[in-house]
Amino acid sequence: MQAASPSPYGEDEDQEKSAEPSNFNDGKGIKVSLCFTPLLLPLTNGKKCRKNAKATPENRVFFLHEDQTLQNLVDRAIDSINKTDKLTYCVGNRSGLFAGDNFTLKYTINCSDSKDIQITNLMDFANLINEIKQLxxxxxxFKLFMNDASADLKLNSMDSLHQEHGEDDDEDSDEDDQENPTKKKNSGPTPEELSQNENIARLTRMYACKDWSCKFTTCYPMPPDVTHIHLTHLHLNTWAAAIGAKENGVDLEHPPNTKLFDPTFNDPNDIALLSHHRLLTVNQNQPAPPSIIINNDFKDLAAAMQGHHNPLDHPPPGVNPPPSQPTHQPIRAALVPKMTLAAFCDYYELHLIIEGKLNELNITGPHALHFVSNQQLADEVRLSVGELADVRDAQERWLLGGWQSSQ
Structure with missing residues (x-):
C-alpha cells in the first residue's frame, strides 16, 4: 500500500505538477528512461527453465519535474507499465525509508559517475535531483531500473533446486547443440600436442642450417661425416613424437633410428634404391649423343662490309689465279624456343609429382634440364628410374621439335 505524507523537505507529495516550468528539456522536466524487468512467464508442462534465465525488460520514457517527489516518480513509473494492481510500496512518515513490497529501484545519471545507485529512502531521491541540478x-x-523482486526470488530458488538435485549446465549445452547443430565447441590442443609443438620449435631453432652453400634452412648434421639431412615437416613431427613417447636413445641431439634419418640405409626392397641403380646402368649403355659443331666466321664478312678486297681476287695480267676451292657454308643450329615447366609437363603428359619435384629445385623448363645430370636428378630431385626416363624422353622430343608437329 502507498503511504502519503508531507515531505520532510517541505514539498507537497500529492502535487502532480509544479506551478513553475521546468528548467530542463525545454520545460518538459527531467527525462526518465525506465527499464522494468518483469516476472518470468510460467512454463508449460514438459519444458525446463534454463539457469540464469531472464525475462525481456520493458522500456518506457517519461518526464518528471525537478520539484516533484519520490512518490510522484514511482507512481508515474508504475502507471507507465500498467502495474498499478501488482506493484506496491510504502514510505515511512518519520524515517523517510522507501520499501517496495515486490520490486527494487536503482538509478544511473547520464554523463556522470553515479551508476546503479539504489533508492532506499527520500534522501537518496533528494541526492539524485540535487546532482542533476548541479550538473x-x-x-x-537518468535511467531508472525497476526489477520485480519476485523474479529474483524465483531465480534464486531455481538455482538452489539445480544444486540440490546435482544438475549443471550440461543439459543446457546439450539443448543448445540440438537447437544449433552447426555450433561447434572450441576445444584447444591436448597436452601431448602442446608438448610436441614445443619440441618441434626447439628442433627448428637448434638445427637452423648456417652453411651458406646448403640450399635448405633446417638440416641435421648426421655423424660421422656431417652429412646434411634436410629436416622436413615429416622429419620434425617424427622426431618430436619420438621424444614425447620417450623412445630409448631419442632426445634433442639424437634422432630416432629409422630410415628417415639414415642417408646410408640400403634396403634390398627399396624401390627408390633399385631405380637409382637401374638408372646408372641405362646411362652407361646409352651411346654418346651426336656432337654438333657450329663454325661462326665473321672475318670475311666484316672485311667485305668495310670495303677491303683481297689482292688475289683481281690478279695482275699474265698471272693465273689460283684454283678455286669449294666453299663450305657453316652449319647454323636454330635455338629451340623455351617452354615453361608447367607447359612442358602438360604437353608431354608428365605426372604432377614429377612437376612438383622439378619445381622444388627451381627448374624453369626443358632448356634447363640440359645442364642437369642424371645423377643430380636422381640424388637431389629424387626421381625414380621411370620418372627420369619420362623426363629425358620428353626433353629429347622437345629438342627434336616434336611440340611443333601438332601446331
Whole structure:
C-alpha cells in the first residue's frame, strides 16, 4: 500500500505538477528512461527453465519535474507499465525509508559517475535531483531500473533446486547443440600436442642450417661425416613424437633410428634404391649423343662490309689465279624456343609429382634440364628410374621439335 505524507523537505507529495516550468528539456522536466524487468512467464508442462534465465525488460520514457517527489516518480513509473494492481510500496512518515513490497529501484545519471545507485529512502531521491541540478545539462535525464523482486526470488530458488538435485549446465549445452547443430565447441590442443609443438620449435631453432652453400634452412648434421639431412615437416613431427613417447636413445641431439634419418640405409626392397641403380646402368649403355659443331666466321664478312678486297681476287695480267676451292657454308643450329615447366609437363603428359619435384629445385623448363645430370636428378630431385626416363624422353622430343608437329 502507498503511504502519503508531507515531505520532510517541505514539498507537497500529492502535487502532480509544479506551478513553475521546468528548467530542463525545454520545460518538459527531467527525462526518465525506465527499464522494468518483469516476472518470468510460467512454463508449460514438459519444458525446463534454463539457469540464469531472464525475462525481456520493458522500456518506457517519461518526464518528471525537478520539484516533484519520490512518490510522484514511482507512481508515474508504475502507471507507465500498467502495474498499478501488482506493484506496491510504502514510505515511512518519520524515517523517510522507501520499501517496495515486490520490486527494487536503482538509478544511473547520464554523463556522470553515479551508476546503479539504489533508492532506499527520500534522501537518496533528494541526492539524485540535487546532482542533476548541479550538473545542469541541457538534456537532463537518468535511467531508472525497476526489477520485480519476485523474479529474483524465483531465480534464486531455481538455482538452489539445480544444486540440490546435482544438475549443471550440461543439459543446457546439450539443448543448445540440438537447437544449433552447426555450433561447434572450441576445444584447444591436448597436452601431448602442446608438448610436441614445443619440441618441434626447439628442433627448428637448434638445427637452423648456417652453411651458406646448403640450399635448405633446417638440416641435421648426421655423424660421422656431417652429412646434411634436410629436416622436413615429416622429419620434425617424427622426431618430436619420438621424444614425447620417450623412445630409448631419442632426445634433442639424437634422432630416432629409422630410415628417415639414415642417408646410408640400403634396403634390398627399396624401390627408390633399385631405380637409382637401374638408372646408372641405362646411362652407361646409352651411346654418346651426336656432337654438333657450329663454325661462326665473321672475318670475311666484316672485311667485305668495310670495303677491303683481297689482292688475289683481281690478279695482275699474265698471272693465273689460283684454283678455286669449294666453299663450305657453316652449319647454323636454330635455338629451340623455351617452354615453361608447367607447359612442358602438360604437353608431354608428365605426372604432377614429377612437376612438383622439378619445381622444388627451381627448374624453369626443358632448356634447363640440359645442364642437369642424371645423377643430380636422381640424388637431389629424387626421381625414380621411370620418372627420369619420362623426363629425358620428353626433353629429347622437345629438342627434336616434336611440340611443333601438332601446331
Amino acid at each position: 545542469n545539462p541541457p538534456a537532463a535525464g
